Amino acid sequence: MPPTSSSDAARTVYRSCPLCEATCGIAVEVAGNRAIAIRGDDDDPFSRGYLCPKAHGLIGLQEDPDRLRRPLRREGARFVEIGWDEAFALAASKLRAVRDAHGPGALAAYAGNPTVHDFGATLFVPALMRSLGGKQRFSASSVDQLPKMLSGAAMFGGSLTIPIPDVDRCSHLLVLGANPLASNGSLMTAPDMRGRLRRLRERGGRLVVVDPRRSETAAVADEHHFIRPGSDALFLFSLVHTLFDEGIVALGRLEAHVVGVDRVRELAQAFSAEDTAAATGIPAAETRRIAREFAAAERAACYGRMGTCTQRFGTLASWLVDVVNILTGNLDREGGVMFPRSATSAGVDRKRPGKPVAYARWRSSVRNLPEAFGELPVAALSEQIDSAGDGRIRALVTVAGNPVLSTPNADRLAKALEALDFMVSIDFYINETTRFADLILPPTSPLERAHYDLAFTGLAVRNVAKFSPASLEPPADGMAQWRILAEIAGGLNGVSAETVDEMVLGSVLAGCVGSAETACPDITTERARELLGDVPGPERILDAMLRAGPYGDRFDPASDGLNLERLKAAPHGIDLGPLAPRIPELLGTPSGAIELAPALLTDDVARLREALPARRAGGADGADDAVLLVGRRHVRSNNSWMHNVESLAKGRDRCTLLVHPEDAHRFGLAAGRLARVRSRVGELIAPVVLSDEMMPGVVSLPHGFGHDAPGARLRVAAAQPGVNSNRLSDENEIDALSGNAVLNGVRVEIGPAGAA
Ligand SMILES: Nc1nc2c(c(=O)[nH]1)N[C@H]1C(S)=C(S)[C@@H](COP(=O)(O)OP(=O)(O)OC[C@H]3O[C@@H](n4cnc5c(=O)[nH]c(N)nc54)[C@H](O)[C@@H]3O)O[C@H]1N2
Ligand SMILES: Nc1nc2c(c(=O)[nH]1)N[C@H]1C(S)=C(S)[C@@H](COP(=O)(O)OP(=O)(O)OC[C@H]3O[C@@H](n4cnc5c(=O)[nH]c(N)nc54)[C@H](O)[C@@H]3O)O[C@H]1N2
Ligand code: SF4
Ligand SMILES: [Mo]
Numbered sequence: 097m098p099p100t101s102s103s104d105a106a107r108t109v110y111r112s113c114p115l116c117e118a119t120c121g122i123a124v125e126v127a128g129n130r131a132i133a134i135r136g137d138d139d140d141p142f143s144r145g146y147l148c149p150k151a152h153g154l155i156g157l158q159e160d161p162d163r164l165r166r167p168l169r170r171e172g173a174r175f176v177e178i179g180w181d182e183a184f185a186l187a188a189s190k191l192r193a194v195r196d197a198h199g200p201g202a203l204a205a206y207a208g209n210p211t212v213h214d215f216g217a218t219l220f221v222p223a224l225m226r227s228l229g230g231k232q233r234f235s236a237s238s239v240d241q242l243p244k245m246l247s248g249a250a251m252f253g254g255s256l257t258i259p260i261p262d263v264d265r266c267s268h269l270l271v272l273g274a275n276p277l278a279s280n281g282s283l284m285t286a287p288d289m290r291g292r293l294r295r296l297r298e299r300g301g302r303l304v305v306v307d308p309r310r311s312e313t314a315a316v317a318d319e320h321h322f323i324r325p326g327s328d329a330l331f332l333f334s335l336v337h338t339l340f341d342e343g344i345v346a347l348g349r350l351e352a353h354v355v356g357v358d359r360v361r362e363l364a365q366a367f368s369a370e371d372t373a374a375a376t377g378i379p380a381a382e383t384r385r386i387a388r389e390f391a392a393a394e395r396a397a398c399y400g401r402m403g404t405c406t407q408r409f410g411t412l413a414s415w416l417v418d419v420v421n422i423l424t425g426n427l428d429r430e431g432g433v434m435f436p437r438s439a440t441s442a443g444v445d446r447k448r449p450g451k452p453v454a455y456a457r458w459r460s461s462v463r464n465l466p467e468a469f470g471e472l473p474v475a476a477l478s479e480q481i482d483s484a485g486d487g488r489i490r491a492l493v494t495v496a497g498n499p500v501l502s503t504p505n506a507d508r509l510a511k512a513l514e515a516l517d518f519m520v521s522i523d524f525y526i527n528e529t530t531r532f533a534d535l536i537l538p539p540t541s542p543l544e545r546a547h548y549d550l551a552f553t554g555l556a557v558r559n560v561a562k563f564s565p566a567s568l569e570p571p572a573d574g575m576a577q578w579r580i581l582a583e584i585a586g587g588l589n590g591v592s593a594e595t596v597d598e599m600v601l602g603s604v605l606a607g608c609v610g611s612a613e614t615a616c617p618d619i620t621t622e623r624a625r626e627l628l629g630d631v632p633g634p635e636r637i638l639d640a641m642l643r644a645g646p647y648g649d650r651f652d653p654a655s656d657g658l659n660l661e662r663l664k665a666a667p668h669g670i671d672l673g674p675l676a677p678r679i680p681e682l683l684g685t686p687s688g689a690i691e692l693a694p695a696l697l698t699d700d701v702a703r704l705r706e707a708l709p710a711r712r713a714g715g716a717d718g719a720d721d722a723v724l725l726v727g728r729r730h731v732r733s734n735n736s737w738m739h740n741v742e743s744l745a746k747g748r749d750r751c752t753l754l755v756h757p758e759d760a761h762r763f764g765l766a767a768g769r770l771a772r773v774r775s776r777v778g779e780l781i782a783p784v785v786l787s788d789e790m791m792p793g794v795v796s797l798p799h800g801f802g803h804d805a806p807g808a809r810l811r812v813a814a815a816q817p818g819v820n821s822n823r824l825s826d827e828n829e830i831d832a833l834s835g836n837a838v839l840n841g842v843r844v845e846i847g848p849a850g851a852a
Contacts (some may be wrong), residue, residue, distance in 0.1 A: 110137050110667040111564030112549060113151045114213040114542045115734055118280040118287045119549050119556070120147045121669060124154075124567040131155045131543055131567060141671035142560045143287035148280060149732050149744065154543055156741035158568070162809050163740075164524045164538035166573060173807070175526065175536065180575055186535055188587030190518040194491040195588070200229030203588075204481075204489040206474065207235040208497020209735060212551040214542070216578030216634045219550070220585070221495055223600050227585035231458055231467065232480060232489050238473040239503050240402070241283060242836045243410035246455065246468055250694040251418060253450040253684025255469050256554055259418055259433035260284050261397035262675055263292050263557050266431040267301040268393030270386070272328050272417065273403015273840070277312035278729045282401050285549075285556035290316075292557075302393070304386065306331065306378075307403060308726055309754070309796055310789040321386075322791035325724045325841030327376040328400065329409035329704050331383060332416035333367035334376075338387035339423050340364055346391070348425030353680050356693030360419060363693070363701050366708070375709055377791065391424045395431025403726070406839040410831035412704055415697045422692060427679070434675035435682055438553035439561040439648070439658055440641035448613065450684035453696055461487050465835040473835030474503045475827045481512035491518040493584065500528040501736035501800050504825035504837045505777045510805075522580055525737065528820070531807035537584075539577035544570040548638050561647070562669030563638075563660065578634050597632040604637050608644035609651065615644045619651045627651055635660060647672060700833045721793070723759065725773065725824060725842040728796050736800035739813035751801040751818035753782040755846070756790040764848045772849035773797070775842055778823035781849045795846060797821045799839070 106127040112119045121140025125133035134152050136145035157163060167183035168175035178186075194202050205225055211217040225233045237245065245255040252259075261269060261284055274282065276289040286292055293303055293316060305314040306321045306328070314320035323331060339345045340361045347354055369383035376383070390396050398420045404413040418427065426432030456466035462479040465472060472480070477499065481489045492513070500510050506528075513519060513532040521530040524538035539545075547564040570576070582593035582600075602621075609619040616624070627643075628636040639660035643649050649657030656662075663670065685691050732744045739745050753771050755763075765771050767786045772779065773795070782797055790796060801818025803810050822839070829838040 106132065109565060109567040110140075111567055112547065112562050112669070113147065113154070114547055115150050115154070115738070116280050117282050117285050117552050117555070118143070119285055119552050119562075120151065120287045121562065122147055122151050124543065126567060129569050131158055137668055139668040140562070141669055142556075142558060146288035146291065150734060150738065153738050153741040153744045156743050157738065158541050158543050160740055162525065162811055163541065164526070164536060165571060166538065168526070168536040170534045180573070183535060183537055184583045184587055187520050187537070187584050190534070191491055191493075191520070191584075191588050194517055195229065198490055201232060201487050202490040203228040203230055204232035204234065204477070204491070205493040205495065206477065206497050206499055207495045208499070208502070209236045209240075210496035211235070213547070214545060214577050215548045215550050215638060216545065216576055217496060217581065219600055219634045219637055220578040220581035220596075223596050224493065224495065224581045224585045225470070227588045231472070233471045234474040234477050235471055236474070236497060236502065237471065238475065238835055239406065239837045239839060241405055242468060242473070243405045243831055243834045244283060244414040246411050246453070246834050247415040247418065247697060249453040249455070250696045251415065251685070251691050252682070254682070255454070257435065257682060257684065258283055258555060259421060259427060260436060260555055260557055260675070261399040262395075262431050262434045263296065263397070265674070266296065266395045266397045267299070268304070268390060268396035269293075269296060269301065270304045270306070270390055270396065270398045271313060271317075272306045272323075272398070272400040272413075273405075274399060274401030275307070275311040275313045275729060277316065278731050280731070283555055284399065285552040302389070308724075308791040308794040309728065311728070321378050321382065324375060324377045324791070325403070325726050325794060326407045326409065326838070327372070328404045328407070329412040329416055330367060330372040330708065331376045331378060332413060332420060333364055333704070334369040334372045334383045335387040335390070335420050336360065336416065336423060337364040337368050338384045339391060341368070342384070342388065344388065344391040345423045346425045347422065349429065350422060350425065350427060350679065350690065353683070353690050354422060354692050355687060355689045356691055359693035359698065363698060366705055371708060375707070390420065395429070396424060396426050397421065397431070397433045398426075399433070403840050406837060407841045408829065408831055408838050409704055409707070410836050411697060411833040412700055419692060422690065428677045430674070435678045436554055436556050436675055437559055437646055437678060438556075439559075439645045439672065440550055440638070441554060441645060442607065442615065449688065450686050452686060455696065465830070468834060473830065473837070474499060475830050475835060475837045477503065478505060478509045478512040478827060481516065482508070490516060492516055494519070494521045494523065494529060494533070495581070496523065498527055498529045498736040501802065501820055501822060504822055504829070504839070505827040506820050506822040507778055508827065520584070522577065525740065526807070526809040527737070528803070528805045528808055531805060537575070537580050539580055540570040540574040543567040544574060545576060546635065558674055559672035560669055561642075561658065561663055561672060563663045565664070576633065594632055601637050601640065604640055608640050615648070616650050624651050627653070697833070703832060722843045723846055724794050725775075725821070725844045726794055726796050726840045727821065728754075728798050730798060733798070733800065739801070739803055739816060740810045742812050745812050745816050749783065749817045751782065751798055752785040754785050754787045754790050754796040756788060756792045756794075757786050758792045759790075759795070759846075760784065760786050763846050765846065766848075770849040772847050773824060774845045775824040775826055776828075777826050780819045780823050782819055795844070
């Protein structure tokens with residue numbers, strides 16, 4: 097709760113911005129119970145006053161008259177407001193009716209990206225997923241970082257054991273398929289990437305960007321190389337090949353902890369820089385030079401993001417990024433790529449051997465796609481609704497997601513959602529997805545809730561901790577997101593939300609205290625519960641995690657270690673220092689070593705070899721002539737939402753098709769005219785902007801637009817131009833290993849469509 101005051105005198109509440117992974121500290125000026133200004137928090141030890149234009153949008157979001165405040169129930173073509181008790185009862189009875197008639201396999205859930213931006217949702221979505229009782233669980237992970245999770249699990253033994261570039265200390269940064277100057281960084285929590293990259297260059301370091309578009313980040317780099325979308329695994333294998341071929345492999349300290357080096361050397365044979373040049377578009381001599389310079393750099397980090405994940409070899413590319421880091425001795429050393437030690441991570445050395453990767457323990461019924469970490473790929477969602485026969489999904493819960501704008505083959509998904517028996521959406525907008533819901537449950541807004549970045553402190557370039565109190569008092573009939581989730585989970589199984597809360601706390605505590613494998617073996621559960629108090633919800637769960645964490649008080653009142661009370665006493669956050677080496681302590685593979693060539697990953701190399709066109713004088717083969725579509729992000733935009741906030745939405749049309757002038761000539765397109773873009777699954781029309789930022793043969797269109805869907809209530813967004821690029825992405829185009837969707841490198845045909 098914010099300190100309450102009956103006067104209108106302005107006060108300042110410090111918190112972190114929950115809109116993207118950078119987690120900037122912001123100072124929210126509050127008068128009465130209204131947020132009137134937002135500035136960067138100069139005293140935040142991590143962001144030091146930095147913020148981007150999106151942060152101000154939190155006020156627009158707060159005040160947006162289209163933002164839902166109360167539950168809505170569908171009545172025919174319209175929605176009517178209802179009370180919370182009625183809403184929860186309806187959700188329970190409808191979901192149970194479907195389950196009773198058709199079994200738990202008929203229930204599904206999809207969790208979207210903002211789930212990780214509210215610790216209440218992060219902690220309670222798993223309970224909701226479990227409460228369904230079946231295996232039809234989906235999330236935005238499989239249109240995002242799932243390949244990196246899979247490679248991290250296979251190599252290091254944890255799906256969130258992801259090496260993070262030590263951007264503040266490296267002297268050479270090789271970036272593939274990421275544009276942190278627009279995205280503010282991803283799987284690399286680092287406020288003010290522009291400043292950090294500037295300082296890298298000021299200290300004599302080098303920035304090399306590999307991207308089919310000369311992005312905002314490429315524009316400030318020392319070198320930029322165009323790469324044919326989807327060919328990063330080939331390029332990275334050629335870096336690996338060069339390291340072996342030229343005898344510059346040097347594992348350094350890691351030597352004793354790595355297995356599989358010879359296997360990687362063998363596999364790399366087929367991928368010399370000369371072999372892959374035609375497919376990647378990067379000349380062999382350049383690839384070899386990039387490898388040499390990376391190996392020669394004092395402290396180098398190789399980093400890949402959306403462009404390397406959401407493509408047909410996403411997992412292999414994600415793996416090879418870290419193979420390059422390891423073979424050059426840059427993993428787990430200062431200035432290379434490192435593993436954060438977050439305040440809520442398990443605070444003990446592993447005492448048991450790791451388990452095999454949680455992968456393919458079951459498969460989707462229609463296309464036989466593998467489960468990973470308990471989820472099925474969302475590319476399979478529509479077919480699990482519209483063609484799975486008797487075992488089909490008939491009821492769906494969406495949480496903080498807008499899959500109609502963010503997952504492949506949007507038209508098919510929209511039709512499938514319309515055909516569901518029952519759909520409930522936890523969301524505060526009626527948008528392209530939630531317009532199909534029978535029930536919409538809006539949680540309180542970001543400024544009305546407390547927060548702690550459970551996920552991003554584990555992905556940050558410094559170890560930090562910060563508790564964000566609610567900046568505003570929630571309305572009397574507002575409902576916290578954790579409680580909505582607990583009510584639905586409980587309602588499905590005939591228990592109260594309080595019981596669900598107890599269960600979540602209980603399972604967290606089981607990992608914190610009371611047994612030899614926990615950080616606090618001598619503390620009993622009863623003693624821990626006593627210290628945590630009896631206010632239900634995410635705060636005491638966080639307190640438990642902090643206390644048992646590596647900086648925690650271990651439930652010892654005499655200790656001055658971290659707990660929630662101490663964290664709250666530091667409103668700007670606490671700096672826990674630079675990243676420090678963690679190998680071997682954090683390795684969780686069954687072998688206890690870093691697996692450089694795990695079979696799970698290397699079995700997919702045959703598929704990559706097939707993608708390698710035979711080396712011939714004429715360059716690429718016919719198939720390579722296809723025009724490939726990639727995405728892009730804009731600093732004032734946020735996936736598919738925040739487009740209803742006037743201050744962010746205004747300005748030039750951002751949903752344009754960037755086309756290289758040569759391609760425009762080839763396909764009869766002209767600046768300011770419209771292009772027709774067609775793929776196997778759909779077709780759309782977008783205005784053309786000519787740009788030599790693009791690699792010839794590649795066009796770029798951002799995702800998350802197209803807000804004119806009938807039935808949505810997004811008055812500002814609907815008035816903006818834009819189309820839904822995921823009407824083009826193809827649910828059958830996936831990274832076969834992970835099932836992750838191909839959203840970059842979508843094969844399209846382009847042609848003129850008339851005047852703008
Ligand atoms: N073509 C293409 N497609 C892409 C991508 C791409 O680059 N290209 N990027 C992919 C990526 S990386 C991601 S992460 C996904 C994102 O895809 P999703 O997670 O499905 O969707 P978002 O666009 O993040 O929309 C978030 C939804 O949550 C709602 N919301 C916002 N805050 C809250 C909250 O606190 N609680 C609740 N309950 N609801 C909230 C918003 O109103 C909105 O409906 O899109 C993916 N899709
Ligand atoms: N302003 C803003 N910030 C955001 C978001 C947003 O929507 N807007 N979304 C947030 C989310 S959910 C995420 S996951 C992150 C994503 O963060 P980033 O990954 O940094 O963002 P993208 O803009 O998707 O960058 C992908 C880059 O990959 C390139 N690319 C496409 N295909 C390929 C390929 O095959 N190979 C290579 N090498 N490059 C390729 C594209 O041209 C693009 O420059 O951003 C987060 N931050
Ligand atoms: S970069 Fe912008 S959107 Fe991201 S956390 Fe910082 S202020 Fe918020
Ligand atoms: Mo994402």
